[in-house]
Amino acid sequence: MTRIRSRSLARAAHQEADFISQLPDEALSFIISKLPIDEAIRTSVLSKRWRRLWRFTPHLEIDGKRMIMPLAQRENPLEAQDPYSQLSRALNRGLTRYGLRISVILIRHSGDLPSCRFIHFPYSIAREEVVCWVKLAKFKKVKNLSLECEFFDMGTIENVLDIYEAVERRSKPDFPPGIFSGLFSLQLIHYTLSSPEPFVGCENLKTLILKNIYIDDETLEGILENCQGLENFSLLESYGFGKLQIHNPNLKVLQLSVLELDEIVVFAERLEVLLFDSLAYPGSLKIYSPSLRVIHSYSNSMLGQMFALSAGKQVLKASELLGNYRHFWDSRSNFFLSLSKFSIDMDLNDVQDCRLISTFMKLCTRLETLEITLPVHNDMTNRGIYWDLRVACNCVHDQLKFVYLRGFKGNNQEFEFLKHIITKGRKLVRITIICRQPIEEERLLTLSNASPKLSIVLKLKIHSAELELHEIQNRALISYN
Incomplete structure (x- = not known):
């Protein structure tokens, strides 16, 4: 009797501890959907x-690499290119069953399916x-x-141009007219789009992400017209x-990354967030927002610099973006008037860049957050003194609350900028300084704060510029996607 009782107590304790x-069922299905x-x-x-339970999940994540791709093929894609190898034959057998499996999964799913993501191979486009x-x-x-065409055989392609030709040749699905109608969000990765017809009836589409897409001017224009x-x-x-x-008139967030363009024209009355990342300097740039x-x-993107160099252009920098609009800044065309946050990469050791930042802050009457990423290697052509005798503008005095400096090295001009902000910013709440090397903290401690609420956070991070930029981009994309 004692043994039976102890087993019953153990079983009861196990059941009480089984929180899952x-x-x-709804909560378990949601967990499974991840x-x-x-x-x-x-x-x-x-x-x-x-x-x-899996049949009632609100999201299906269908990844072809996990379903049919052997581990050896992931590690050695060249072996899969040999049609007579055992690995290649096994992969082909998996491909022939792969499409049917996915169709069966979709059919067996019960109820509505709000979200779905497919990662597939070019083989599925051909069939x-x-x-x-x-x-x-x-x-x-x-x-x-979300649709993504996965290229697992890039090991045989030797240069970038060959990759583009391969993508264009093998990733051109024949989507029928209006197939994307009724969607709220759509993401396409690694495709060739030759017609805007699949986007007919997409008036309700709110989010569109096109990445690694080959598309001509006419098709792109038609897609944007269908997605008003x-x-x-x-x-x-x-x-x-x-x-x-x-x-x-409805666009609120625009993100352009690693593009080679001759002309950019944006008329979006409700545009709130604009992200430019590594664009080849366009011949014409007009923005009304x-x-x-x-x-x-x-x-700072290496891929963006490769695109620009291949086109014989320079990457569009924040200083050039500001300089391009300097001649048009007035009460009617100044699109910085409502700006509350500005995140740029600029050199605080360069007098010309400092002059542009100063002019910009005079025009931003509502700016509260300023993020500046300094370059890894400073240009030594425009050195000089700028901030020590400058009179603070109204933005620094009465609006600026948060300052974020990334890549700080402790050079004199960088300290002078901090001194200008700390001693004259009466509304400052926090200054975060990410240092690439140890700095003299005593120089900051001796400054008199204009704001009684100010806190200064110092962090030491020695990374490459690409890793630092990747963190900034992820923070921006998570915030606004």
């Missing part, structure tokens, strides 16, 4: 209750499986769709076009 089983589809289906072997999946997803009332309800548009690392003209609140302007 006490969760409702797993790739292969792991989500494996949960059905845990118990009878878990057998059907028109991708179009079939999108149609099934549309039948399941998917509102948020867009609020968030991202065009990243894409090519084939030379002009970007956006006339959209009276509601702009946030600007991010970066030029």
Whole structure:
């Protein structure tokens, strides 16, 4: 009797500690939706209750690499290129069953499916499986769709131009007219788009992300015309076009990254967030956005510099962006009037850059947050003294609250800028300084703060410029996507 009682007590204690089983089915299905589809289906072997839970998940993450791609092929893609190798034959057998498996998964899913992501191989485009999946997803009332063509055989391609030609040749799906209608958000990665017809009826599309897309001017213009309800548009690392003209009264967030453009025209009355990352300097740049609140302007991307050099151009820098509009700053065309946050990469040791920052802050009457990333290697052509005798503008006196300096080295001009801000910023709350090397902290401690609420945070991070920029970009994209 004692032994039976001890077992009963142990069983009861185990049941009390099993918090997961006490969760409702809706919560468990939501947790499962965070797993790739292969792991989500494996949960059905845990118990009878878990057998059907994956079918009610609000999101399906279908990744072809996990479903059919052997580990050896991931480590050695060249072996898969040999049609007579055992690995290549096994991969081909998996590809022939792959499309059917995904279709069966979509059919067996019960209820509505709000979100779905497909990562597939070019093989699925040639067999028109991708179009079939999108149609099934549309039948399941998917509102948020992500499609990505995965290229696992890039090991045989020797140069960048060959990669572009391969992408254009093998990633051209034949999407029928209006197939994307009814979606709220759409992400396309690694495709060639030759017609705007698939976007007919996309008036309700709010978010569109195009990355590594080959597209011509006419198709891009047609897509933007069909998506007049867009609020968030991202065009990243894409090519084939030379002009970007956006006339959209509903657009709120615009992100342009690693592009080679001859002309940029943006007329968006409600645009609030603008992100420029490593753009080849365009011949014409016109922006009308009276509601702009946030600007991010970066030029440190290595990939962006490669694009610009291949076109015989320079990367658009924040100083050039400001200088381009310096001649048009007045009460009617100044799109900095409503700006509350500005994140740029500039050299505080360069007198010309300092002059532009000073002029800019005089015009930003509502600026509260200023983020500056300093270059790893300083240009020694425009050295000089600037900040020590400057009179603070109203922005520094009465508006600026948060300052973020990344890549600080402790040079004299960098300290002079900090001194100018600390001793004259009456509303400052926090200054965060990310140092690339140890600095003299005593020089900061001896400064008299104009703001009684000011706190100064010093951090030492010795990274490459690319890693630092990646952190900034992730912070911006997470905030506004």
